Amino acid sequence: MNILITGASGQLSSYLFEEADVRNHDAWGVDIVPPGNASAKDKVEIIDIRDTEKLAKSANGADVIIHTAAQVSVQKSLMDPVFDADINVLGTVSALKAAVDSGVKKFIFISSAAVYGNPVSLPISEMHPVNPLSVYGASKLAAEGYVRMFENTYGLKTIIIRPFNFYSSRADADSPYSGVITKFSECVKNNSPITIDGDGMQTRDFLHAADVSKFIHLAMESDVSGVTFNCGSGKAISINELAEKMISVSSKNIDIVHSQPRTADIKHSVADVRLAEELLDFHTSVTIEEGLKELFTSQ
Numbered sequence: 001m002n003i004l005i006t007g008a009s010g011q012l013s014s015y016l017f018e019e020a021d022v023r024n025h026d027a028w029g030v031d032i033v034p035p036g037n038a039s040a041k042d043k044v045e046i047i048d049i050r051d052t053e054k055l056a057k058s059a060n061g062a063d064v065i066i067h068t069a070a071q072v073s074v075q076k077s078l079m080d081p082v083f084d085a086d087i088n089v090l091g092t093v094s095a096l097k098a099a100v101d102s103g104v105k106k107f108i109f110i111s112s113a114a115v116y117g118n119p120v121s122l123p124i125s126e127m128h129p130v131n132p133l134s135v136y137g138a139s140k141l142a143a144e145g146y147v148r149m150f151e152n153t154y155g156l157k158t159i160i161i162r163p164f165n166f167y168s169s170r171a172d173a174d175s176p177y178s179g180v181i182t183k184f185s186e187c188v189k190n191n192s193p194i195t196i197d198g199d200g201m202q203t204r205d206f207l208h209a210a211d212v213s214k215f216i217h218l219a220m221e222s223d224v225s226g227v228t229f230n231c232g233s234g235k236a237i238s239i240n241e242l243a244e245k246m247i248s249v250s251s252k253n254i255d256i257v258h259s260q261p262r263t264a265d266i267k268h269s270v271a272d273v274r275l276a277e278e279l280l281d282f283h284t285s286v287t288i289e290e291g292l293k294e295l296f297t298s299q
């Protein structure tokens with residue numbers, strides 16, 4: 001298949017390119033910044049997703065668009081909701097329009113588990129009520145509405161994927177918005193204490209970005225359309241357990257300290273993964289132990 005990836009310089013896209021090579025697909029991408037990953041350099045064109053015309057030109061010849069480009073920071077979404085909506089809502093509408101204009105048949109939208117907000121039942125299935133707690137969650141949810149509308153109105157085949165907490169050694173460690181695994185691994189590398197917010201009993205569903213990439217390829221290659229999928233491991237792990245595992249795989253003596261709980265932190269989150277197992281035969285390949293080990297062995 002011929003694939004156009006938006007947000008092609010991001011962490012997830014570097015895995016998408018690798019998986020595309022393995023599966024004999026031809027992938028290229030667009031982003032507003034060049035990729036850090038040298039192997040993707042000549043595959044990425046600098047185009048803003050809001051420039052529908054340029055994007056449609058780049059999508060020429062593509063069978064599928066994988067739309068990962070987004071404003072991803074929850075904090076930034078609260079500080080600048082207009083910018084957040086501009087990228088996440090209008091940017092997605094622009095990418096959808098570019099898909100239709102260039103004759104692309106399938107559109108895979110990378111949404112977020114943030115659309116659910118505070119869960120009222122666990123595990124969280126795709127039928128769980130959506131009630132985002134952040135502007136970011138709201139913009140992802142609004143964009144989902146457009147994705148569905150383009151399927152109904154323009155006949156574009158679409159799939160919505162809602163990843164839970166994903167991580168990898170390629171995450172930007174310098175970003176103040178990076179996730180807990182990246183933060184903890186930086187502490188371990190610098191021999192500084194790990195800070196757990198609150199009592200550490202809160203749980204999350206972590207999966208490796210390579211598994212998210214595999215998931216997206218399975219969805220892309222399937223005949224499924226008009227479906228929304230959770231993308232998680234289906235396993236909950238507490239932040240306390242995570243810190244202990246991280247220290248154990250690093251074989252270092254690192255202290256753990258507790259600070260105040262984060263304001264409006266979600267207590268528990270875990271994906272119901274049955275739909276993806278059933279329709280895509282998706283199962284994670286990287287265990288949390290393997291994923292954590294990789295953080296200390298990769299460059």
Ligand code: UD2
Pocket residue numbers: 072074112113114115164165166177178179180181183184195196197198202204239262265266
């Ligand atoms: C995730 C997503 C976010 C949004 C949200 C929706 C990531 C990185 N973020 O936020 O984009 O989709 O889900 O619900 O995937 N923690 C510590 N110490 C630290 C850092 C974090 O204890 O140094 C705790 C934090 O209080 C929280 C948990 O670890 O309870 C996970 O935090 P996170 O920022 O990695 O991700 P989360 O689930 O808040």
